[in-house]
């Protein structure tokens with residue numbers, strides 16, 4: 001795979017749309033130098049959301065492990081006994097969350113796009129996401145508040161965790177014909193080896 005062509009999936013979740021942050025979020029990825037390869041705006045059904053989260057083997061356990069560790073880091077205890085139990089509850093809540101209204105589904109492309117998008121997006125829990133990231137700057141939810149209210153953590157965005165997750169997730173949201181192959185002028189300055197053609 002040519003690394004300048006790496007692709008990753010981003011969803012602006014229903015809270016991001018309702019907070020009127022579509023433009024702000026797109027701008028963050030766009031200004032970093034990433035290239036928009038596809039975009040859709042619609043209400044996903046429950047089956048689509050379930051398929052999306054279960055596309056990555058071991059997701060149920062991974063999501064629960066991360067959440068339980070975040071509690072432990074704050075000297076608190078997760079309400080769930082095991083990572084899988086936590087993962088199953090989270091999946092149910094995510095299905096409700098993501099199918100509750102329109103989402104913006106996008107593919108962003110560029111050098112190490114999956115990692116760059118995760119960096120710009122910030123960590124899963126807005127309470128502890130770095131300042132300067134989208135989740136850190138625009139919202140304040142936490143695992144504990146979400147668990148108390150039996151709902152998903154509202155963190156504005158889904159971003160594929162790695163290039164291999166992206167490869168599994170992208171076909172769930174987009175057909176091949178939805179994805180644009182095109183040249184963007186800025187790729188010249190980002191990737192061109194010789195920088196010829198600037199001076200007259």
Ligand code: UDP
Pocket residue numbers: 062063066067086090093094123124143146151152153154155157158159161
């Ligand atoms: N989530 C949640 N409760 C949890 C863990 C996760 O509501 O205890 C939600 C949250 O919205 C998160 C999504 O599940 O964005 C997927 O979790 P993952 O660990 O994959 O985080 P992400 O990759 O989105 O940062």
Ligand code: MG
Pocket residue numbers: 159160161
């Ligand atoms: Mg994830």
